[in-house]
Amino acid sequence: MNANTSVNSSDTLTVSSGRPSEPQRPPRKRYVFLMSAPALLGLFMFLVLPFLMALGMSFTDQRLLSPNATEWVGLRNYDRLLNISWLVQEPVSDAAGNLKQTADGELVYPRLRSVLRNDPEYKDFKEYTHWSFDNKRVVLLAKDPSFIQSIINTLLFVILVVPIQCGTALGLALLINQKLRGIFLFRTVFFSPVVTSIVVVSIVWSFLYHKDLGLFNHYLSAMSFGLIGPVDWLGDPDWAMPSIVLMSAWQAAGVQMLIFLAGLQGISGDLYEAAELDGAGPWGKFVNVTLPGLKNTTIFVVISTTIQAFGLFTQVDVMTRGGPQGSTSTVMYHAVTKGFREQDIAYGSAISVIFFLAILAIALLQKRFFDKREDA
Amino acid sequence: MADVKLTKVVKRYGDVETIHGIDLDIKDGEFVVFVGPSGCGKSTLLRMVAGLEEITEGELHIDNECVTSVAASRRGVAMVFQSYALYPHMTVRENMGFGLKMAKTDKDEIKRRVDESAKILQLEPLLDRKPKALSGGQRQRVAIGRTIVRNPKVFLFDEPLSNLDAELRVKMRVEIAKLHSQLKNTMIYVTHDQVEAMTMADKIVVLRGGNIEQVGSPIELYLNPVNEFVAGFIGSPRMNFFECDVISQTSSSLRLRLPCSTEVELDADVSASPGMSKVKLGIRPEHLQEDHQGKVKIGVDVDVVEHLGGATYIYARYAGDNELIVQAGGLSPVRRGHHCDISFDLDQCHLFDCNGLSLRAAQPIPLQTEVSVQELVLG
Ligand SMILES: Nc1ncnc2c1ncn2[C@@H]1O[C@H](COP(=O)(O)OP(=O)(O)OP(=O)(O)O)[C@@H](O)[C@H]1O
Numbered sequence: 001m002n003a004n005t006s007v008n009s010s011d012t013l014t015v016s017s018g019r020p021s022e023p024q025r026p027p028r029k030r031y032v033f034l035m036s037a038p039a040l041l042g043l044f045m046f047l048v049l050p051f052l053m054a055l056g057m058s059f060t061d062q063r064l065l066s067p068n069a070t071e072w073v074g075l076r077n078y079d080r081l082l083n084i085s086w087l088v089q090e091p092v093s094d095a096a097g098n099l100k101q102t103a104d105g106e107l108v109y110p111r112l113r114s115v116l117r118n119d120p121e122y123k124d125f126k127e128y129t130h131w132s133f134d135n136k137r138v139v140l141l142a143k144d145p146s147f148i149q150s151i152i153n154t155l156l157f158v159i160l161v162v163p164i165q166c167g168t169a170l171g172l173a174l175l176i177n178q179k180l181r182g183i184f185l186f187r188t189v190f191f192s193p194v195v196t197s198i199v200v201v202s203i204v205w206s207f208l209y210h211k212d213l214g215l216f217n218h219y220l221s222a223m224s225f226g227l228i229g230p231v232d233w234l235g236d237p238d239w240a241m242p243s244i245v246l247m248s249a250w251q252a253a254g255v256q257m258l259i260f261l262a263g264l265q266g267i268s269g270d271l272y273e274a275a276e277l278d279g280a281g282p283w284g285k286f287v288n289v290t291l292p293g294l295k296n297t298t299i300f301v302v303i304s305t306t307i308q309a310f311g312l313f314t315q316v317d318v319m320t321r322g323g324p325q326g327s328t329s330t331v332m333y334h335a336v337t338k339g340f341r342e343q344d345i346a347y348g349s350a351i352s353v354i355f356f357l358a359i360l361a362i363a364l365l366q367k368r369f370f371d372k373r374e375d376a
Numbered sequence: 377m378a379d380v381k382l383t384k385v386v387k388r389y390g391d392v393e394t395i396h397g398i399d400l401d402i403k404d405g406e407f408v409v410f411v412g413p414s415g416c417g418k419s420t421l422l423r424m425v426a427g428l429e430e431i432t433e434g435e436l437h438i439d440n441e442c443v444t445s446v447a448a449s450r451r452g453v454a455m456v457f458q459s460y461a462l463y464p465h466m467t468v469r470e471n472m473g474f475g476l477k478m479a480k481t482d483k484d485e486i487k488r489r490v491d492e493s494a495k496i497l498q499l500e501p502l503l504d505r506k507p508k509a510l511s512g513g514q515r516q517r518v519a520i521g522r523t524i525v526r527n528p529k530v531f532l533f534d535e536p537l538s539n540l541d542a543e544l545r546v547k548m549r550v551e552i553a554k555l556h557s558q559l560k561n562t563m564i565y566v567t568h569d570q571v572e573a574m575t576m577a578d579k580i581v582v583l584r585g586g587n588i589e590q591v592g593s594p595i596e597l598y599l600n601p602v603n604e605f606v607a608g609f610i611g612s613p614r615m616n617f618f619e620c621d622v623i624s625q626t627s628s629s630l631r632l633r634l635p636c637s638t639e640v641e642l643d644a645d646v647s648a649s650p651g652m653s654k655v656k657l658g659i660r661p662e663h664l665q666e667d668h669q670g671k672v673k674i675g676v677d678v679d680v681v682e683h684l685g686g687a688t689y690i691y692a693r694y695a696g697d698n699e700l701i702v703q704a705g706g707l708s709p710v711r712r713g714h715h716c717d718i719s720f721d722l723d724q725c726h727l728f729d730c731n732g733l734s735l736r737a738a739q740p741i742p743l744q745t746e747v748s749v750q751e752l753v754l755g
């Protein structure tokens with residue numbers, strides 16, 4: 001109120017002291033703009049501008065270091081990213097019409113490579129996966145199969161890590177919310193992985209996961225009396241992603257734990273006492289007081305954890321480099337590999353743009369979902 | 377319905393003792409009010425009865441059953457919190473039925489009992505709303521309704537009205553008193569508002585610093601406070617006190633010199649305390665008169681006059697620095713800066729020794745108090 005008045009009066013002063021031609025804007029607006037200018041500038045320079053540059057670049061064939069001039073290529077990068085197709089193959093039969101079989105009794109199909117090369121419609125397509133049905137073979141094709149693989153890996157990671165990480169965080173928050181002596185120590189300990197560099201954590205966990213020397217395999221075999229043999233955590237395509245999920249949830253849960261803790265401390269103690277008098281046990285109190293009280297916190301935590309999970313990169317880069325057999329390659333990892341390691345920055349930009357749009361859509365959907373439930 | 381009996385109840389937080397061995401008998405169907413200044417242990421005592429606070433030492437019996445270490449939900453008590461403590465995500469109906477639901481009561485039975493108590497408190501139109509769509513008074517009614525639904529042996533209230541505005545507070549006060557006369561359950565009510573205490577209680581328990589100062593009916597406390605603290609605490613505006621020199625004493629009377637040098641003689645029970653040099657005289661503002669009908673007259677200088685319409689409060693100085701409040705009639709002509717004479721009767725004076733203990737024989741309680749104060753309030 002006071003600030004407004006003073007701005008008002010100084011404005012009148014300026015006008016009367018000899019610049020009557022200046023257009024009279026509402027002084028409040030100008031003030032607001034002036035005050036937010038530094039933040040807006042930063043936002044524009046480091047967020048909006050890079051995104052616009054990436055958007056522009058994704059329509060060109062720009063490479064990181066290249067003697068050739070950059071040219072517009074329209075939607076070619078997006079076509080390469082997202083174009084999916086399929087074809088159905090009949091088994092090969094001999095002149096008599098009998099189906100050819102290998103020594104193992106399996107049907108033989110025409111060689112995919114020659115089929116794709118000879119058909120202009122399938123130019124640039126590669127096999128992503130195939131399955132047989134009714135003697136026929138269906139082949140799923142993509143122009144960049146490893147991108148499709150990366151999307152699926154990323155989704156798998158998100159689906160696994162979000163519940164594990166949020167659940168762990170809530171559990172830890174409940175534990176450290178007790179009024180016990182020395183609880184501060186536990187808070188610090190549980191939070192410490194967060195402040196440790198993810199690179200360091202990844203390296204340490206690579207040792208823990210090591211097939212022969214790793215602590216996990218030692219524990220497993222000790223606890224099962226040697227029955228559970230050494231698992232090649234990071235070398236087995238089936239285990240590599242779950243291993244990274246576990247490690248990531250462990251590393252990042254501390255942040256969500258603190259947010260949940262703040263949420264817990266915002267719940268009025270009277271509610272717990274009322275529930276106690278109403279005869280609710282620990283579980284009854286958790287379901288009827290704690291969870292409803294943490295609703296907004298949970299929305300925030302789930303959305304932010306999801307977005308963070310989609311950006312999975314460092315762990316993969318340090319621990320598996322996308323392997324084995326592409327089973328841990330993620331969208332971000334793919335973007336960096338293409339854009340920088342293979343120097344195809346235009347293609348990398350296209351991946352980032354698609355990625356950005358996907359995350360935006362998911363965040364909006366999640367918010368819609370939670371908002372709906374609030375009304376219900 | 378049940379009696380509540382506290383025996384030598386002590387509460388300690390670590391080394392700090394906040395309740396120092398309290399003995400109290402509450403009869404079946406009584407409306408008992410705990411009053412006292414902030415931090416005196418009212419809430420702690422109530423919460424120990426509720427089972428929300430552990431009893432460090434001593435015993436608690438409800439309905440002749442020792443419940444000292446019985447869980448809160450099994451004591452058959454229900455509590456109304458100052459903050460209402462309604463579950464924000466549940467409707468009024470769900471809030472009221474929650475206790476029964478936890479006790480795995482049949483659905484139809486829950487509905488029947490919620491409807492029944494909603495009717496008592498006129499909550500029917502609100503049953504499907506969430507607490508955030510209710511006003512403060514409505515929320516407090518729901519909180520009370522929630523306790524009625526469970527049909528407890530003892531109702532506990534911890535300053536249930538202190539979040540409400542003055543007008544609503546009076547209204548809810550009457551409603552709670554009505555509820556008590558309707559349900560006839562034992563109720564324990566904590567407040568630091570002595571008007572609430574005076575108007576609602578069958579029995580008032582005055583607490584100070586974790587000890588009971590006096591237990592009695594409102595009229596008893598008003599007429600015969602056992603010490604200076606109770607005398608000052610009960611009654612509004614506060615009782616006036618001033619120190620007097622003792623000129624001479626016999627076993628049943630005292631001759632005193634008032635601060636303005638007037639000498640008076642009073643009946644007093646002083647056989648146990650010979651050789652006093654100073655005592656404190658207490659007189660309530662409503663017993664000081666600005667006309668001259670009282671036996672003793674004193675002169676005062678008027679500082680402030682508050683006209684409330686029905687009454688006038690005169691804040692004055694008497695013989696130097698003794699501050700004095702006089703409750704005069706609504707149309708008092710006294711003005712600020714006046715010097716005027718005030719009179720009073722010695723019968724209405726209270727007398728306290730240097731330890732604050734009352735020196736006067738108890739006055740008989742008028743029969744009229746058999747009609748409970750509640751009924752006076754309700755008209
Ligand atoms: N958890 C605790 N630890 C230590 N002391 C406590 C604790 N809880 C309460 N006390 C002390 O016990 C005393 C009584 O507290 P209590 O809450 O019963 O006061 P009260 O009479 O209800 O006061 P008010 O009118 O302000 O509500 C206070 O002196 C308080 O400092």
Ligand SMILES: [Mg+2]
Binds near residue numbers: 419
């Ligand atoms: Mg209290």
